[in-house]
Amino acid sequence: MGYLIHEVARLMKRRFEEEARVHGITLPQWRVLAQVAINEGITQVALATATDTDPMTVSGVLDRLEKRGLLDRYPDPTDSRAKLARLTAEGEEIFTTARKVGLAMYEAALEGVTPEERQTVITALTRMRANLSGQTADLEEV
Secondary structure (H helix, E strand, O other): OHHHHHHHHHHHHHHHHHHHHOOOOOOHHEEEHHHHHHHEEEHHHHHHHHOOOOOOHHHHHHHHHHOOOOOEEEEEOOOEEEEEEEEOOHHHHHHHHHHHHHHHHHHHOOOOOOOOHHHHHHHHHHHHHHOOOOOOOOOOOO
16 A cells, blocks of 8 residues: 555656646745745745755745746744745746646546545545654564
């Protein structure tokens, strides 16, 4: 089962990267854009946590997105050391396009899977994630 989960995730990632490339965006850029779209005014540290990436990598992605005019950063009024991010109009357009691409890919992947089967998979994976959250690599040998 673990292998299948990994393979499906890998194939979905590859498919999205191929589609996203057509629209001039990378998967890390998409992940950052999506988080900024969902959480306008998010800090770089919060973005790093949300995307499971280190803050320096997120900083580079933010720099590239800002240079492209897809987002802008502005000072945090409560912390002079931090900057917040928000999408520009062009960033909103790219986000909307990337979201459509992602949804179409999910629908293609789920073709022939009934709504009940989808819910069963979601329930099982959600439970598995909860079971594994917080566990460390030093589990006792069985």
